[in-house]
Amino acid sequence: MPLPRSPSGIPVARLRALARALAWAAVLLLAPAVPPLASVPSLSLPPAARAAAPPRVAIVFEHAGASLADLAPIYRMHEPFGLGIFPHKRYSAQIVRDALAHGLVPILHLPMEARNPADTAPVAGAVWVRMTDGQITRIVEDDLASAPGVVGVSNHAGSRATADPRVMAAVLRTVKARGLWFEENRTTPSSVASDVAARLGVRRVLITTYLDDPPVDIERKVRALIPIAQRQGAVLAAAHITTGTPQVVLRLLPEFRRAGIVFVPITEFLPR
Numbered sequence: 095m096p097l098p099r100s101p102s103g104i105p106v107a108r109l110r111a112l113a114r115a116l117a118w119a120a121v122l123l124l125a126p127a128v129p130p131l132a133s134v135p136s137l138s139l140p141p142a143a144r145a146a147a148p149p150r151v152a153i154v155f156e157h158a159g160a161s162l163a164d165l166a167p168i169y170r171m172h173e174p175f176g177l178g179i180f181p182h183k184r185y186s187a188q189i190v191r192d193a194l195a196h197g198l199v200p201i202l203h204l205p206m207e208a209r210n211p212a213d214t215a216p217v218a219g220a221v222w223v224r225m226t227d228g229q230i231t232r233i234v235e236d237d238l239a240s241a242p243g244v245v246g247v248s249n250h251a252g253s254r255a256t257a258d259p260r261v262m263a264a265v266l267r268t269v270k271a272r273g274l275w276f277e278e279n280r281t282t283p284s285s286v287a288s289d290v291a292a293r294l295g296v297r298r299v300l301i302t303t304y305l306d307d308p309p310v311d312i313e314r315k316v317r318a319l320i321p322i323a324q325r326q327g328a329v330l331a332a333a334h335i336t337t338g339t340p341q342v343v344l345r346l347l348p349e350f351r352r353a354g355i356v357f358v359p360i361t362e363f364l365p366r
């Protein structure tokens with residue numbers, strides 16, 4: 095899909111990047127000191143620049159793979175959102191390529207066993223706790239092969255599997271061997287995913303803010319990201335492509351812009 099162009103023929107995304115760079119310079123020159131960022135991973139900016147950084151929001155949209163039409167509102171925004179892509183779906187591989195071309199962050203959304211079987215099924219390529227380590231390695235590698243080019247792995251469901259240290263170690267060893275990182279969607283307070291990732295030296299990021307789970311009050315929850323980002327400096331949230339949330343974010347985009355919010359990739363929340 096060609097990039098949209100401005101009347102001057104310059105791609106809109108490039109103009110937007112230029113405008114953002116100018117806004118940044120204005121912030122650095124004009125803004126008074128803002129409160130220090132709390133509970134936000136440090137960035138590769140010098141401390142003075144970080145103190146004046148604009149509020150940042152990262153959103154990951156999950157459950158891509160079965161349809162291309164669902165992704166149109168996401169691509170239209172030209173922002174570096176994460177995109178969680180199911181393995182073995184009709185468009186899994188194509189969506190990885192399209193996501194990269196649109197500046198998104200493609201992530202394998204790995205189905206994992208839930209306590210309630212209905213939460214996991216009927217998705218292909220799932221990790222079950224009855225599997226041996228070798229079987230888990232093979233299924234994760236098969237899943238990755240069905241979505242070549244993903245840069246990270248996230249869990250879909252998994253309230254049983256993410257609480258099992260052996261299973262998580264088998265998954266995360268494969269993630270590490272491929273040079274990828276892990277996005278944990280916490281589905282149980284008993285999760286050991288972050289602990290096992292730390293032990294194995296796998297870079298990971300935890301998401302606990304969901305915009306449409308349950309799928310009510312979505313507009314309020316999307317809009318609430320603005321004051322949260324302004325207060326904390328940054329916020330990371332996840333949503334699903336099939337709940338209408340991408341359309342809500344698209345509609346509210348002018349409010350985010352007016353508030354000076356900068357959308358950043360989820361990778362900014364990974365430890366360096």
Ligand SMILES: [Zn+2]
Binds near residue numbers: 156157
């Ligand atoms: Zn999911």
